[in-house]
Amino acid sequence: MKTVGIRDVAKLAGVSVTTVSHVLNETPHTRVAEETRNRVREAAQRLGYGPNRVAQALRTRRSGLVGLLSEEIATTPHAGRIILGAQEAARAHGLTLVIVSAERGSHAEAHRADVQALLDRQVDAILYATMYHRTISLPPNLSGLPAVLIDATDGTGTLPSVIPDEVGGAVAAVRHLAEAGHRRIAFLNNSDDVPATHGRLAGYRQVLAEHRIPYEEKLVGEAVSEPAEGYELAKEILARSQPTALFCYNDRMAMGAYRAARELGLTIPEDLSIVGFDNQEIIAANLFPALTTVALPHYEMGAWALETAAEMLSEGSDRPAGPFEPVLLPCPLVPRDSVAPPRQT
Amino acid sequence: MKTVGIRDVAKLAGVSVTTVSHVLNETPHTRVAEETRNRVREAAQRLGYGPNRVAQALRTRRSGLVGLLSEEIATTPHAGRIILGAQEAARAHGLTLVIVSAERGSHAEAHRADVQALLDRQVDAILYATMYHRTISLPPNLSGLPAVLIDATDGTGTLPSVIPDEVGGAVAAVRHLAEAGHRRIAFLNNSDDVPATHGRLAGYRQVLAEHRIPYEEKLVGEAVSEPAEGYELAKEILARSQPTALFCYNDRMAMGAYRAARELGLTIPEDLSIVGFDNQEIIAANLFPALTTVALPHYEMGAWALETAAEMLSEGSDRPAGPFEPVLLPCPLVPRDSVAPPRQT
DNA sequence: CTGAAAGCGCTTACAG
């Protein structure tokens, strides 16, 4: 199975490899007779010639590869959306994604090795994605080439980074509730010290302020962000402070809240409105009634990161200086069926 | 930012590049003085030298890249598990995964182009994954190199392929129910004409036969494999034939069945046992009570495919002839809390 | 308008 090379095309077209290269690459500022061009194109076509990208890469020092280093690929559907976004943007730029999922539970040193492997492959840029929004410290060898952080920021702003607008998402969720007429809106927050916890709380308070609703401590609680804990917390808050609506840190906690409501004989949304966060389709769309929630822009972050890297690549070798402010991508409300006006009191 | 090459290492160690290459690659049958070896290794270390894989690929005609072509990456968490399995196996073999997700809704011709892109990249092998178990026809240019099908078979057995053992999974599920003492076991099947539909039904019937339980048509129904339709179908079957247990085509239908049971005042598992299929963690683990189900071996299929490709690569260039029988990977039962013995009648 | 030649960074017979 001899593979066809540029020489074969040249021979068939009766021209030099130089010429073949010029016409196939449409090198600017190169005059080649139209007739010659056609002969070359036909020959290439006939032979099914595709340039060897490896050879091209060696020669041009551009591999057209961009590495996506992900902490724990695909344990979560979210990772998939990031990959898809990056992948489709890559396709549009003629780039190819190389995926590396970091060893589980590994830290700085292991990541250094993963980055090195990508570097040895001559990737043109690296995208570095974490599993959930947080602040990280960078592998030291991530500095010779364009690199972009996804769903993460390093404290120092060394690299461009893109994260969800947690505050804005929470604002959209709570405002949706407030505009439906709710004033007793509980917030079932996550108990982890991550940016989303603080951001979503900030959004919640902001909307309260907007609507001149006093902030009440007994309407706010924290728990592990899973269904079982969401269930317990919802029961507790429902019992102690009679909210008419629940804003849940995520869809999984909302799932628990559904159960709590059911047990208390509360019908959603007539007796209790609920809004989640994350838009995990499989939960949100399938709960009954379907859960109104807020989407995390994973696809968009993947695409944004790739676009940004591509831009840095085309801007030539001088890497923009930074420091970079993290870019916030909107978390849009996804209305479904779990919100209604409160019952008349 | 001059990158360090083999020449720099040679210079620093005071040897030829030939020697550097030999010691770093540990070329067999090559005698190099231990002292020289050490000098070379130290020099490489000091310079932080990593061989340029692109140059190596060009020279050796082995890129160490394997392409994973997936129909619609990451729309489903399943795709992620396949990627992860392939990725971790790739790492173990010193291979790197290149991911391409086929354009949405595209068919034969578009896939040809995707394969071609991978070929131009000089990938050593291609893994071709579909989104759910089914029979496909192959892009014609997938024949020059080792290729493996994941979650799919081509009718003709041209390529090695790996698929879930649907029958075995259904057998495990229904047997679990039968062994708990159930004899009136309903089956909520999918209405699509895909291998899983037939395989799971076959498994269901097989266990019935094993346990000398007559097959009753009114215990079996078909619907779209989503929660809403699962709900309707469950209500219908529950009403018309009083089963003590439900075997659901997938977890999403089981989700609907939970709701139906609830509305009919049936407690799971005391009044009604339910087993699902797919083990979509986010559903199965989080329903209440947690759903006993059957896992699809996505991770394992990804890993198996990569291993198989790696094997074909190391066996030299003569591609095994085939025809290949699809390899069935087991679908293990994942017991949770939705199964109990039937109530005494 | 077209082509000969150097060279990207490696590996690998081959010679010594």
Next chain:
DNA sequence: CTGAAAGCGCTTACAG
């Protein structure tokens, strides 16, 4: 035990 040299398949000044 070690090294000089060819060549993988391209691109790109440069010359004509």
